[in-house]
Amino acid sequence: MGDGHDDGMLSWDESVFRDEHVFEIDYVPETFKHRESQLESLKYALRPAVRGSRPLNTMVRGPPGTGKTTAVQKLFGELRAQTEVRTVHVNCQVDSTRYAVFSRLFEAIFDYEPPSSGVSFKKLFRQVAEQLVEEDDVLVVALDDVNYLFYENEASDTLYSLLRAHEAHSGAKIGVILISSDLDLDVVDSLDSRVQSVFRPEEVYFPVYDVDEIYDILHERAKRGFHDGVAGRPELERVAELTAESGDLRVGIDLLKRAGLNAEMRASRTVSTEDIEEAYDKSKYVHLSRSLRGLTDSERTLLAVVADHDGEQAGEVYEAFHERTDLGYTRYSEIVNKLDRLNLIEAEYTDVDGRGRSRSLELQYDADAVLDRLEDV
Numbered sequence: 487m488g489d490g491h492d493d494g495m496l497s498w499d500e501s502v503f504r505d506e507h508v509f510e511i512d513y514v515p516e517t518f519k520h521r522e523s524q525l526e527s528l529k530y531a532l533r534p535a536v537r538g539s540r541p542l543n544t545m546v547r548g549p550p551g552t553g554k555t556t557a558v559q560k561l562f563g564e565l566r567a568q569t570e571v572r573t574v575h576v577n578c579q580v581d582s583t584r585y586a587v588f589s590r591l592f593e594a595i596f597d598y599e600p601p602s603s604g605v606s607f608k609k610l611f612r613q614v615a616e617q618l619v620e621e622d623d624v625l626v627v628a629l630d631d632v633n634y635l636f637y638e639n640e641a642s643d644t645l646y647s648l649l650r651a652h653e654a655h656s657g658a659k660i661g662v663i664l665i666s667s668d669l670d671l672d673v674v675d676s677l678d679s680r681v682q683s684v685f686r687p688e689e690v691y692f693p694v695y696d697v698d699e700i701y702d703i704l705h706e707r708a709k710r711g712f713h714d715g716v717a718g719r720p721e722l723e724r725v726a727e728l729t730a731e732s733g734d735l736r737v738g739i740d741l742l743k744r745a746g747l748n749a750e751m752r753a754s755r756t757v758s759t760e761d762i763e764e765a766y767d768k769s770k771y772v773h774l775s776r777s778l779r780g781l782t783d784s785e786r787t788l789l790a791v792v793a794d795h796d797g798e799q800a801g802e803v804y805e806a807f808h809e810r811t812d813l814g815y816t817r818y819s820e821i822v823n824k825l826d827r828l829n830l831i832e833a834e835y836t837d838v839d840g841r842g843r844s845r846s847l848e849l850q851y852d853a854d855a856v857l858d859r860l861e862d863v
């Protein structure tokens with residue numbers, strides 16, 4: 487009939503997607519499988535809050551894309567719907583200072599932003615704490631990507647204020663959930679001793695999903711996101727296999743979306759293995775893109791300089807960096823360390839002939855992939 491139906495081609499008003507939104511990064515999935523024991527441990531720690539007491543503080547760790555944020559968001563959603571407990575989720579990649587964290591708490595508690603100038607931290611803190619006491623509310627704060635507070639040297643102060651709030655404001659009940667995907671960072675060990683003495687968190691670990699679990703989760707997602715028959719078993723198995731290479735579930739979700747778009751580009755009703763392979767060239771970098779989003783201008787500049795001087799000695803890279811930013815060596819070293827901890831570069835000590843030990847800086851991703859994305863974000 488010429489409307490595209492007979493030859494299996496998509497027409498303009500058709501799509502392989504039933505609901506494209508389920509492939510977006512902020513989508514909270516209805517079903518959350520293979521995390522039963524982690525959810526149980528978190529519930530155990532939160533339960534006192536429901537009875538009006540301070541909950542147990544918790545440290546949630548695990549590699550990227552293993553469901554840590556989703557688990558906490560799901561439980562926070564339940565607490566909000568079924569109890570009086572107040573919950574606030576703070577993304578420390580965005581809010582990476584004590585002041586910024588407390589501004590978020592203020593906003594969540596009063597439903598409006600604190601005035602943008604002139605409010606001291608002390609005042610902000612007092613208003614938050616007094617409101618909690620007055621309302622007899624328990625507050626649970628999730629500091630997500632808490633590793634960023636450490637990179638900015640703000641972690642100890644922030645935690646100190648949160649954990650000892652009840653000393654300055656009797657009756658204030660605050661519990662914290664720290665979430666970190668930096669497995670090299672020993673969170674408790676890296677805190678000041680004054681904080682360590684009051685911080686003995688429960689530990690909840692999120693291991694990477696194995697390939698069968700990944701298949702199971704992505705199959706479910708594909709069922710909701712695609713029309714029937716768009717992605718077959720062999721195709722989904724390939725997606726699961728590629729996702730298992732890093733273990734980051736975000737790669738798989740991005741793959742499904744991009745593969746769907748590729749199929750549509752060919753006006754095809756079904757996703758092929760080639761659509762998936764082609765998508766993987768982009769999807770394998772979702773973690774890189776996410777890391778880049780949180781960088782400041784000078785951090786981006788340094789990364790671009792390393793991309794141009796890959797493998798060179800720290801001193802040589804500094805020359806090029808200094809030319810572009812005017813920043814001094816101390817600041818430069820701090821940024822090198824941060825990029826190293828984010829696994830964007832590797833700063834490794836090597837012996838340089840006759841000149842002792844020096845660090846060489848190596849990009850951990852393909853230089854073009856980094857430079858392209860630095861332009862985009």
Ligand SMILES: Nc1ncnc2c1ncn2[C@@H]1O[C@H](COP(=O)(O)OP(=O)(O)OP(=O)(O)O)[C@@H](O)[C@H]1O
Binds near residue numbers: 519
């Ligand atoms: N068990 C699961 N079932 C369904 N979807 C899941 C599951 N685990 C993770 N996801 C999905 O995978 C993506 C990444 O999960 P999430 O953001 O919770 O990971 P994370 O461990 O917090 O990662 P990061 O440490 O990088 O912040 C999200 O889109 C989430 O919906």
